[in-house]
Amino acid sequence: MQKMAFNKARAKAKTIAALVSTLGLVSLSNHATAGLLVGHLTDKNAQSVSNAVLFATPLDTPTPPKKAGDTSIVAQENYAFSPYLTVVRSGSLVRFPNKDNHEHHLKSFSPAKTFELRVNSKKEEPAPILFDKTGEVALVCHFHDWMRGFIYVVDTPYFTKTDASGNAVINNLPAGKYEVKAWAPNMLGEPLAQTVQVLADGSSNVKFQFNFVPKAPPAPRNLSKGPATFGYD
Template structure:
């Protein structure tokens, strides 16, 4: 299964940072858009020293032949389970360099989760349902978050100097910039140059299946 995502080099329109003095921790409130609308499912992370999270767990479910969540950020060292909540079987796999793996055709929950021990983006698919695509973003930092429908993501971290990194499936490469956080809250706005959304493969597959069924019924008549 091959996936193509094209995008122009990302341009960041940076808003001024505002600080609230007196707080002991720092929080980055990042608002992401593409120039016309908010951007959901973007992963923002703050990087300083690489860290692992041994013993951490996470879940990527399968519901209505869709990975839920479709984008799952985790820290290096996290074990991810892939329960199948559907009435049909799935065969989950990835060819991505950080973690190639395969879960043979199954229903319910596999016995053992998959350990993600290398940073990078892991594209997950299903050998049975080609439209199923999920992304596990494995990060070497505990400071990360994912934007919601409004394009906002909040990341907490100790005050200090970081590299801010923003990833999205429709970017050619993550956006990076240096960032220094003081105590309190910092607000920042960024505009991402996203590529076009992928075609709705689920609809086309269902249409072909319906057409095949209609043709078979006509032959039977």
């Protein structure tokens, strides 16, 4: 009986070891076939565009499932939205903490998400808002009319923003065919789109040129020592 039990235990250990080995090989294989998408975005004058969105949707591989509870933060800080542009996947929550001394009255009239939210820095932060539709969400403050910001909602986990040089990198993409799109704040119409074959190793490059010049983000303001500014100036 003892010998039989020992043999069963040894066989079980071999099975577990084989499974662990197989999973390790699968993990290494997935890592080995992860590609890199490098994008460069310019305006109509061939100048680099910062604060733009680049995102890729797989066409011949499954899209990874959404993660429950994904939360991003768009703060009101120095009387500006921080960050100016936020990219989230549909189904994500966004918090709106107020780091200024005065109250803000946030609004969005965008079809992707219409809401109105008063945020007082001296009171408890309001509950986060769910963004469940794709597209552009333009943010304004009713009390401080210069404040402008954007949330862009995509239905893919593969997204990023351009840096000051107009460059954007999406890594760990499974090899395959993707619909790659580019969007910038104040853009009219649909995002620019291309079909790109992402390689199993190395980088795949894509370039987009917008037919307009995006506006620069509003500069932060220091009103901490002055009276609150309401309405329009």
